Amino acid sequence: MKLYFFLPAIATAWVSTPSAPVRRSTKLMASDEYMVGVLGDLHMDPRKMEDYEIGRNQWLPIFNEAKEKHGNVALVSLGDLGESKSVRPEETTELFAGTTECHKLASDFLGSFGVPYEVIGGNHDLEGLDEFETDEENLKMFLDVHGKPTPHFSRLIADKTLLVGMTSTVFRDAQYTSHEVTVDDAQMAWFEETVKSHPASEGWKVIVFTHAPPNGSGLRVLQENHVVNGCCWLNHSNDAKCRKFIEIVRENRCVKAWFSGHFHLGQDYQDSITFPTIDPKDGPYPNRGACTFVQTSVMRGGTSRDGRQQSRLIRGNKDGFEICTVDHQKDGKIRIDATITFSDCNHEAGVYAHDDEVGDNDNYFKVYQPSAGDSLHPPDEGYRSYNEDGEVLIDEEVTMDSVAWWNMACGRVIGMLNGNLIEYDRSTLAPLGLIVGADELVGKRVAVIDSGIEGECEIDDEEGMEGADCGGQLGREQAVILYDATGAVTVVQPNEDGSFWRKIVRNKMVRMKEVRRVKKAKEFAKERLGLGEDDEAEVVSSWGPYTTTSGTAKKTGVAGLTAPATR
16 A cells, blocks of 8 residues: 655644634735645545555646645545445455545545645545444544544635535434435534625635535436435435525525535536526526536546546636646646636626537436526426316326426426436426336326315415415325326325435445345355255345335336336
8 A cells, every 4th residue: 555645734724703613824815816626536445546646646736836826725625535345355344435544544645735635524434334333433533533623614715715615424324325415404504604604795705515516506417326316415315405505505695616526427528517607598597696516526547437537626816716627637637617707796707618528428427407497498398287187198108218397286396317207306406316217117108187185275385385276286186197008007106295206225224234134044044944055045025115225226116016027
């Protein structure tokens, strides 16, 4: 294993504020210029350090030049610091991610760039399951090793320019998938207070860093992984908390940029950066406040989903900032991706510096998102309206290429993509999760029909439902049904909380124990039944509502009932 040594770094000082400690350079920021290096998911593996050494050596001259020029320099790591598997499989099955060894390796690496570093925790950074009993114990070690007084951070990088970040603090205690990036209530309250106390009207500019992006960012996501498993967005499984971040952004124009990782996708796509506003000729107003959202790639080749190895570079001053790529496959070449210019405290303009640079298979990573339109634009072609009988009818059989979406009377939004039925957020139309898998949906037809008692009507007591009555669409009780020519009909029931997308994937701790039980059951049966060396007992599991130990949601059908029998 290669050893990293600390290089001389710019000294930092603590500045007390009513809400949280703020770090800043002791050079007193004589210049309004600043530079920030942003590293995506590192997933460090002590057996595979070459890419990290190469990447660091490419960054050093960039940082050194900025230190000589103005000194307002910092490095931010977006979390997921270690490999989520054993790095010594011949000795142990213990996962490397989240262990003390992992975080010490990452701390040494991040401290070797010669500039102050900040780090936030991702969904793998509390995964030290064999070493720590609780998330609290694991989090304390994470904070201690990285010298963090709190899970969140705040750093004054230049005059009136504040960097803030928030950490995922839940893994073992996750209600659903452990890979949801969960920002706790205390950090959310701190974040809201921080942006409110640094208003744009006073010239403040806030740049935010989290492992996953917030709902409403408009960034490219992975349907086959993060969408179906319910771990795309911050606080994904909680409607109100998931939507809270974009609401804060919309209400506080000091938030100028938001950087995230999580998806392991490159930076060559234009939708790896989304602007707060666009030219009306290009589409509807995106309603992202004053914030530019930015996806960050990875440094090590073995962790990339699309082959890219890239980091982000921010270069800014009082007039705006540039978002750049540092390409680790091209000797650290710097490419300007977008320029954001401030016209005043509350207005900015973003310009892409290059077109999409996509490969043959890159469209696999792009997920369709509905567009509701605005006063200048109609909804997109996939939108299905209600007929005169108050129904939505998809009369053609669903295929893998079918695209459609509609609004439910309760305000929920449902649509079809890649043979799946998907729920979308009612405000941002971002994908939330899988309702019905392709195994159950393809070949069926879909209808949304009234299901209430004739002459009666229930009105949801939610904001936006005021004034709804039985004569309109809002508030009507409805059923979503799937049917085919054989007469088979399936009613897609909502969850108890009114949502439709299925929280199929559970806590990783639970699933690991289930897998161990199955393994031991096979060993027991083999011994008791006297099976041969090459024979294996057929073992099945029974649950309450669950049907698999898998950590990826792929199917929703029940074999022999709503989907073809398997045998």
